[in-house]
Amino acid sequence: MTSPWRLSVAPMMDWTDRHCRFFHRLITRQTRLYTEMVTTGALLHGDVPRHLGHREEEHPLALQLGGSEPDDLARCARLAEQWGYDEVNLNCGCPSERVQRGAFGACLMAEPALVADGVKAMRDAVAIPVTVKHRIGIDRIESYDFVRDFVGTVAAAGCEVFIVHARNAWLRGLSPKENRELPPLRYEFVARLQNDFPALRFALNGGVAGNAQIEALFAQGMQGVMVGRAAYHHPWLLAEWDERFLGAAPAARTREQVEAAMVDYMEREARQGEPWAHIARHMLGLWSGEPGARRWRQVWSDHRLKALAPAAVAGLATQARRDGQVASTTPASASANALA
Secondary structure, eight states: OOOTTSEEEOOOTTTSSHHHHHHHHHHOSSSBEEEEEEEHHHHHHSOHHHHHOOOGGGOSEEEEEEOOOHHHHHHHHHHHHHTTOSEEEEEEOOOOHHHHHTTOGGGGGGOHHHHHHHHHHHHHHOSSOEEEEEEEEETTOOOHHHHHHHHHHHHTTTOOEEEEEEEEEOSSSOOHHHHTTSSOOOHHHHHHHHHHOTTSEEEEESSOOSHHHHHHHHHTTOSEEEEOHHHHHSGGGGGGHHHHHSSSOOOOOOHHHHHHHHHHHHHHHHHTTOOHHHHHGGGTTTTTTSTTHHHHHHHHHOGGGTTSOHHHHHHHHHHHHHHHHHHTSOHHHHHHHHHO
């Protein structure tokens, strides 16, 4: 049986909202999807339906929580279970200063006992899996022993699944973007964790750029892979995942069919007051790498068209893409056609 954590799309702030997840689910049925990080404060003192509302077709779906107080985490885990989520994931990897001020994210790796208390409180509160997403170290702590001891402490509290962003998090001196790119990747740390904790399950995150790399990681014995920005910017990668990696039938939609389904979705959401441009931004990579993709993307990104209905914009975008396909014909190939 394929592990639920074999392949997933990473939680990404401002990106993996419900509209993005609807889009991804049109392309892959089986890949595990994650929400943006939601703080315990936002759930306990804010608009719960806005944060936790989702469609049935988004499953399998996990809620990522940001927080550190065990009682608050337990209360939020109960909400996640009540709202039908398949998993609660605790964020111990985000390095942003805003998150640090809230005393959660990557800085929690310095307090494994507190993370363990939070995991135990959540596990005692719910029946769904409780998982942890973390880095391999913080700042200049580059010893494998650090992440090994962190995992050992948290596992003793009952966590059985760890999603490992295989870079250090620098809590000072680097922006969140730089933290995703500059600290070196150490995939070998994840392999060592798998070897040292054979009863646990690990998924590797960080720097995974395409399907050939995913296949190579599985061939090397990696148990699970989580893909972030590559999945967002090049979403058609996901079209292969169900059949190629997850042992399931593919979603079997063409790009045109996915775009049409998104237009219908935007029309429905617009009738509920949701601006369609907030949704369309998530599909801008749909035609990435194909002739005419840039012109198509420019139409969907044109703020001057926001007053039009999504179907009208789709017509303009399709025509722009076809014009781009024609323009991509080189003079050399045109001459060759004329001589044929």
